[in-house]
Amino acid sequence: MRVGVLTGGGDCPGLNAVIRGAVRKGVDTHGFEFVGFRDGWKGPLENLTMPLGLEQVDDILARGGTILGSSRTNPFKLDGGVERIKDSLAASGVDALLAIGGEDTLGVATKLAELGVKAVGVPKTIDNDLSGTDFTFGFDTAVSIATEAIDRVRTTAESHHRVLVIEVMGRHAGWIALHSGMASGANVVLIPEVPFDIEDVAGLVESRFATGHAPLVVVSEGAVPREGGAMTLQSGEVDAFGHVRLGGIADRVAEELEARTGLESRSVVLGHLQRGGTPTAFDRWLATRFGLHASDAIAEGDFGKMMALRGTDIARVPLAEGTSELKLVTPEKYAEAAVFFG
Numbered sequence: 001m002r003v004g005v006l007t008g009g010g011d012c013p014g015l016n017a018v019i020r021g022a023v024r025k026g027v028d029t030h031g032f033e034f035v036g037f038r039d040g041w042k043g044p045l046e047n048l049t050m051p052l053g054l055e056q057v058d059d060i061l062a063r064g065g066t067i068l069g070s071s072r073t074n075p076f077k078l079d080g081g082v083e084r085i086k087d088s089l090a091a092s093g094v095d096a097l098l099a100i101g102g103e104d105t106l107g108v109a110t111k112l113a114e115l116g117v118k119a120v121g122v123p124k125t126i127d128n129d130l131s132g133t134d135f136t137f138g139f140d141t142a143v144s145i146a147t148e149a150i151d152r153v154r155t156t157a158e159s160h161h162r163v164l165v166i167e168v169m170g171r172h173a174g175w176i177a178l179h180s181g182m183a184s185g186a187n188v189v190l191i192p193e194v195p196f197d198i199e200d201v202a203g204l205v206e207s208r209f210a211t212g213h214a215p216l217v218v219v220s221e222g223a224v225p226r227e228g229g230a231m232t233l234q235s236g237e238v239d240a241f242g243h244v245r246l247g248g249i250a251d252r253v254a255e256e257l258e259a260r261t262g263l264e265s266r267s268v269v270l271g272h273l274q275r276g277g278t279p280t281a282f283d284r285w286l287a288t289r290f291g292l293h294a295s296d297a298i299a300e301g302d303f304g305k306m307m308a309l310r311g312t313d314i315a316r317v318p319l320a321e322g323t324s325e326l327k328l329v330t331p332e333k334y335a336e337a338a339v340f341f342g
């Protein structure tokens, strides 16, 4: 069996651990040969391959990024894209495909599987917004980085009696903001699922300041004001999956808070810091197990499936289950964080 592997979408700590787990189990136990496709779906579209075997996965467990490269190429947006992929898989002698990615990459894998491509998926995103799995790998690393950053910002904010607004990633789902905000004792957490009223936020900031502490506001990049998006800064650029590039909400919230409260308010955008560097132990563990189980699924011919964490077990769910609907923060979980607001 010859297996093609690709990583697509925004990169994520733990991608290399998945590749290593899949290759080690695939070669040692199942006698597979592997080929790497470079840069997400661009690889099979343009027949961009690289050798992938025990030698290539040596010493990559703790390395951030992806040795295969990534892109947001969408074959369904290109004329003849699907045929080109099928031809390229045949030309490379690939019998089965392992796609490691988020909503977009696995969405493509889902459609290709429906069209007869033997595909298996592993869920990846720092945003943790894929359904069907308790957690995606990369999320724990992003939360750890954000929490450490918020802890650091807290001490300087306290020294200078400032309000600090920290922007974390999360386009549609506020999981990173929710978890890092709770872990760092943030005074307000703003997430895309719950449009905010800037007057309420200003009130919480003032009440926190009155206790002699520096108010910390954690905001997801996709958070929007209740009035309807007027405060979100967007570049207007759209990628191949139709996503607008976000960024700038923290600056706007800080400006609004300073104007309403009279308190000096600064903002910090964590951005790609949350996605770079070495994965946490939890993400290495989860990503490695996803890779091992993906090789087993391929060996058993169990295609059209996505690996999923259920409790402490790795389950296999239909690819469509992971991608049909985003997993959003529930009102109940947001209410838990809100206990500590103000």
Ligand code: F6P
Residues within 6 Å of the ligand: 010, 102, 125, 126, 127, 169, 170, 171, 221, 245, 246, 275
């Ligand atoms: O989907 C993961 C993610 O990190 C989002 O949180 C963020 O909105 C997006 O990718 C940023 O993507 P890019 O690096 O392509 O701008």
